[in-house]
Amino acid sequence: xTETGTVVERHDIxxxxxxxxxxxxxxxxxRAGIDDVLLIERDRVLGGILNQCIHDGFGLFLYxxxxxxxxxxxxxxxxxxxxxxxxxxGAMVLDLSPDRVLRVNAADxxxxxxxxxxxxxxxxxxRTRDMIGIPxxxxxxxxxxxxxxxxxxxxxxxxxxxxxxxGSGDVGLIMARRLTFEGIKVRGVFEILPWPSGLERNVxxxxxxxxxxxxxxxxxVDIRGRDRVSSVxxxxxxxxxxxxxxxxxxxxxxxxxxxxxxIPENELSKRAGVVLSPxxxxxxxxxxxxxxxxxxxxxxxVLHIHDVADWASFEGFEAGRRAAEFVRxxxxxxxxVEVRVGENIRYVLPQIVRRGASGVTLxxxxxxxxxxxxxEVREAASDRILTRVKLYRLIPSEMxxxxxxxxxxxxxxxxxxE
Numbered sequence: 467x468t469e470t471g472t473v474v475e476r477h478d479i480x481x482x483x484x485x486x487x488x489x490x491x492x493x494x495x496x497r498a499g500i501d502d503v504l505l506i507e508r509d510r511v512l513g514g515i516l517n518q519c520i521h522d523g524f525g526l527f528l529y530x531x532x533x534x535x536x537x538x539x540x541x542x543x544x545x546x547x548x549x550x551x552x553x554x555x556g557a558m559v560l561d562l563s564p565d566r567v568l569r570v571n572a573a574d575x576x577x578x579x580x581x582x583x584x585x586x587x588x589x590x591x592x593r594t595r596d597m598i599g600i601p602x603x604x605x606x607x608x609x610x611x612x613x614x615x616x617x618x619x620x621x622x623x624x625x626x627x628x629x630x631x632x633g634s635g636d637v638g639l640i641m642a643r644r645l646t647f648e649g650i651k652v653r654g655v656f657e658i659l660p661w662p663s664g665l666e667r668n669v670x671x672x673x674x675x676x677x678x679x680x681x682x683x684x685x686x687v688d689i690r691g692r693d694r695v696s697s698v699x700x701x702x703x704x705x706x707x708x709x710x711x712x713x714x715x716x717x718x719x720x721x722x723x724x725x726x727x728x729i730p731e732n733e734l735s736k737r738a739g740v741v742l743s744p745x746x747x748x749x750x751x752x753x754x755x756x757x758x759x760x761x762x763x764x765x766x767x768v769l770h771i772h773d774v775a776d777w778a779s780f781e782g783f784e785a786g787r788r789a790a791e792f793v794r795x796x797x798x799x800x801x802x803v804e805v806r807v808g809e810n811i812r813y814v815l816p817q818i819v820r821r822g823a824s825g826v827t828l829x830x831x832x833x834x835x836x837x838x839x840x841x842e843v844r845e846a847a848s849d850r851i852l853t854r855v856k857l858y859r860l861i862p863s864e865m866x867x868x869x870x871x872x873x874x875x876x877x878x879x880x881x882x883x884e
Contacts, residue, residue, distance in 0.1 A: 474577065474578045474579075474580065475504075475577055475578070475579045475580070476579075476580045476581075477502050477503070477504040477552075477579060477580075477581055477582070478495075478500050478501070478502040478503065478581070478582045478583070478793050479492075479495045479500055479502070479503045479504070479581060479582060479583045479584075479585065479786070479789050479790065479793060480503075480504045480505075480506065480566075480568060480579055480581040480583075480584050480585070481495075481503065481504070481505040481506070481584075481585045481587055481786075482506055482559050482562075482568075482584065482585070482586055482587060482588055482734065483505075483506075483507065483514065483586070483587035483588045483589055483766070483768070484505055484506075484507030484509070484512040484513065484514060484543075484553070484555070484587075485513065485514025485515060485516065485539075485587065485589050485766060485767075485778070486513075486514065486516060486538065486539070486542060486766065486775045486778045486779045486782065487587040487589075487765045487766020487767065487768075487778040487779065487781060487782035487785075488505060488507070488514070488585070488587030488765075488766065488782065489505070489512065489513075489539075489542040489543060489545075489546050489779075489782065490542060490765075490778075490779040490780070490781075490782030490783045490786065491585045491587055491763075491765055491766075491782035491783070491785045491786040491789070492505045492546050492551040492585075492786060493542070493545055493546050493549060493551065493782075493783065493786060494782060494783035494784065494785065494786020494787045494789075494790075495585075495786035495787070495789055495790050496546075496549045496550055496551055496786070497549070497783075497786070497787075498786060498787045498790035498791070499790060500789075500790045500793060501550070502552075503550070503551050503552065503786075504551075504552045504553075504554060504579070504581075505546070505551055505552065505553050505554070506554045506557050506559055506568075506570060506579075507553070507554070507555045507556075507557065508556070508557060508558045508559075509555065509556070510555055510556045511555065512539060512542075512543040512546075512553065512555065513535075513536065513538075513539025513540070513542075513543060514539070514589055515535075515589065515612070516535035516536060516538055516539035516775065517535065517536050517539055517620070518535070518612075518615050518616045518619045518620050519534070519535025519536075519615070519619075519640075520534055520535060520536065520619045521534060521535070521640060521643075521644070522534050524537070524538040524775050524776075525537075525538050525541075525775075525776065526776065527774070527776040527777075527780075528776045528779055528780070529541065535775075538775060542779070554570070554572065556572055556573055557570050557571070557572035558570070558571050558572070559734060561734070561737055562584065562734045562735075562737050562738040562762075563737075563738060564738050564739045564759050564762075566580065566581045566582070566583065566584050566761050566762065567579070567580050567581075568580075568581065568584070581761075582761065582792075582793040583761045583762070583763065583789040583790075583792050583793050584738075584761065584762045584763070584789075585763045585764070585765060585782075585785050585786065585789050586732075586734065586735055586740075586749070586757075586762065586763065586764040586765070586768050586769075587764075587765055587766045587768060587782060587785075588730075588731040588732070588734060588768045589730075589731050589766060589767045589768055590728040590729055590730050590731055590767040590768065590771060591728065591729050591731055592610040592611070592612050592613075592637075592724070592726075592727075592728060592729075593610075593724070593726045593727040593728070593729060594610060594724065595608060595724055597726075598724075598726055600632075600686055600687075600688075600689060601687070601688055601689070602688045602689030602690060602698075603689060603690060603691055603692065605689070605691035605692060605693055605694050605695050605696075606693060606694045606695070607625075607626055607691070607694050607695035607720050607721045607722060608689070608695060608721075608722050608724075609625065609721070609722070609723050609724070610723070610724050610725075611631070611633075611635065611637040611638040611640075611641045611723045611724065611725040612637055614641055614645075614723050615637060615640070615641055615644065618641075618644060618645070618648060619644070624648055624649075624650070625645075625650070625721055626645075626650055626719075626720045626721030627650060627651065627720055627721070628650065628651045628652075628653055628718065628719045628720055628721065629645055629650050629651070629652050629653065629719055629720075629721035629722070629723060630652075630653050630654060630656065630686070630698050630700075630717055630719045630721070630722050630723070631652065631654070631655045631656070631722075631723045631724075631725055632655075632656050632685065632686045632722065632723070632724050632725065632726060633655075633656075633657060633658075633663060633724060633725035633726035633727070634655050634657040634659075634662040634663045634664050634669070634680060634725065635663045635664050635725040635726065635727060635728070636663075636664040636665055636668050636725075636773065636863075637725055638655065638664070638723060638724075638725020639655070639662075639664045639665075639668040639669060639672040639673060639725070640668060640672055641723060641725070642655055642672050642673055642676070642678050643671070643672035643673075643675075643676060643678075646676050646678065650721070652676075652678045653679075653717050653718075653719055654678070654679040654680070654681055654700075654717065655673060655678060655679070655680045655681070656681050656684040656685060656686060656700050657680065657681070657682050657683075657684065658683070658684065658685040658703055658707050659682065659683070659707075660682050660683050661682065661834070661835050661861065661862070662680065662682070662863065663725075663727075663862075663863060664863055665773055665863050665864065666861065666863075681700070683702055683703050684700055684701065684702055684703065685700065685701065685703055685707075685709065686698045686699065686700055686722070687699050687700065687701045687709050687714060689722060690716075691720075694720055695719060695720050695721060695722055696718070696719075696720070697716050697717060697718045697719060698716070698717055698719060698722055699714050699715070699716055699717075700714070700715060700717060701713045701714045701715075728767065728771045729747055730746070730747045730748040730767060730768045730769065730770070730771070731767075731768055732747065732748060732749070732768060735748075735749055735757070735762075735764070735768070738759055738762055739758075739759050740757045740758065740759050740762060740764070741757070741758050743813070743817060745807070745812065745813040746769070746770040746771075746813050746815065747770075747771075748764060748768055748769040748770045749764040749768075749769055750817045750818065751763075751764055751769065751815065751816050751817065751818070752802055752816050752818045752819060752820055753816045753819050753820065753823050753826045753827075754788040754791070754792075754820075755769070755781070755784060755785045755788055755816070756788065756792065760792075761789075761792055763785045763788060763789050763792075764785070765778070765781040765782045765784070765785035766778040766781060766782055769781070769815070770813070770815055770829070770865075772865065773863055773864055773865055774865075777865060800820040800821050800822055800823075801820070801821045802818040802819060802820050802821065803818065803819055803820075803821055803874060803875075803876055803877045803878065804817070804818055804846075804877045804878070805817055805818060805819055805828065805877075805878045805879075805880065806846055806877065806878065806879045806880070807830075807879075807880065808844075808879040808880055808881035808882075809881040809882060809883055810832050810833050810834065810836065810881065810882040810883065811830055811831075811832060811833065811880050811881060811882055812830075812831045812832060812833045812862060813830065813831055814828050814829070814830045814880050815828070815829045815830070816828070819874045819878070820874075821874065821875060822873050822874070822875065823873065823874050824870075824871075824872065824873040824874070825869065825870070825871065826869070826870045826874055827867050827868070827869045827870075828843065828867065828868050828869075828870065828880060829865055829866070829867055830865070830866055830867070830868065830880055830882075831862055831864070831865055831866070832860045832861070832862055832866075832882055833862065834862065835859070835860070835861045835862070836859070836860045836861075836882060836884055837858065837859050837884060838856070838858065838884055839856070839857045839858075839859070839860050839882050839883070839884055840854060840855075840856055840857075840882070840883055840884075841854070841855050841856075841857060841860075841866075841868055841880070841881070841882045842854045842880070842881050842882075842883075843868060843870055843878055843879070843880050844878065844879050844880075844881070845875075845876045845877070845878060845879075846876065846877040846878060846879045847876055847877065848876075852870050852871075852872055852874075852878070853868060853869065853870050853871060853872075855868055860882065868880070
């Protein structure tokens with residue numbers, strides 16, 4: 467990957483992405499004793515999506531208080547700068563090779579960067595109307611929830627007068643409240659699943675507290691309007707998420723927001739040869755957060771979608787620490803075993819564990835809301851239970867954890883049952 471006349475830089479650890487996970491990963495590497503840590507961020511400022519999240523509720527676990535998204539980003543960035551992380555903002559990583567060479571383009575020129583270890587922290591993007599195939603005309607007034615948040619919070623724009631929100635993801639719930647503050651009537655939030663996609667506290671604080679209706683098992687089946695959205699047609703859906711004939715009704719509105727899921731931003735990961743999980747959309751990693759490409763680690767929303775920014779930050783700290791171990795040559799090349807999803811489990815992470823590893827923590831989500839739940843981690847071959855916890859309630863929108871107290875020797879399976 468050498469190119470004649472190209473500036474070549476060398477760094478011990480390079481972090482791609484300056485959101486909460488990336489900033490924490492850079493900090494984690496520095497605190498683990500690595501002096502040469504470079505963070506590359508394509509935006510002009512650090513913080514990622516946090517900068518448009520002006521509501522509070524961030525930092526309860528990391529900072530032991532609730533602060534806004536910009537304040538959270540500022541604290542992490544200030545800590546990273548104070549502790550010696552090198553920042554390169556306004557820079558785009560164009561390519562990443564399996565041998566950890568990055569092609570980087572920025573206002574001050576094009577360069578190759580060779581890294582002892584790379585930490586992927588590129589975040590995620592929103593699903594769009596095209597991805598879910600909503601029919602109808604293509605008028606103005608259709609936004610993803612995140613783009614609407616950007617326009618309202620960062621550019622002080624009023625995006626409409628009456629809005630409908632499709633999907634009950636956390637950004638959509640938060641924007642229902644935000645639009646209400648801006649004098650925009652939210653006619654309703656419609657969710658195709660029989661339960662909310664976002665956190666319960668956001669349902670309470672953003673919808674119920676403001677009298678905004680939430681209709682489950684419902685979806686938008688048509689969009690009407692010529693120059694601007696004039697109305698949408700909503701319908702109930704059956705157990706297979708198919709619209710029920712005869713249940714359609716028209717709702718007048720001039721604005722439609724989509725809050726229908728997030729996708730890890732893994733184009734660079736693919737270029738590096740990283741294997742992705744069909745369940746998470748992110749990398750397959752072991753308990754050190756290293757992908758199948760030696761020296762390439764992954765954390766934050768590019769690995770799997772987090773419901774709380776603090777969890778992305780904690781994952782970043784761990785990725786930085788583990789990348790530091792790799793750079794120092796402290797990682798063993800032990801054989802790995804698989805961690806499988808079993809009854810009622812939507813996904814588990816890590817998906818592989820090095821044989822002999824002990825004290826491994828598994829992150830998981832369930833497929834459906836459950837009460838009085840027993841979560842078990844078993845040896846797949848023998849069904850021997852390695853650890854078991856009882857939980858009062860589990861919902862798909864909340865990531866949970868379970869720790870394996872013993873060393874892992876064989877393939878595992880995690881299950882949940884009422």
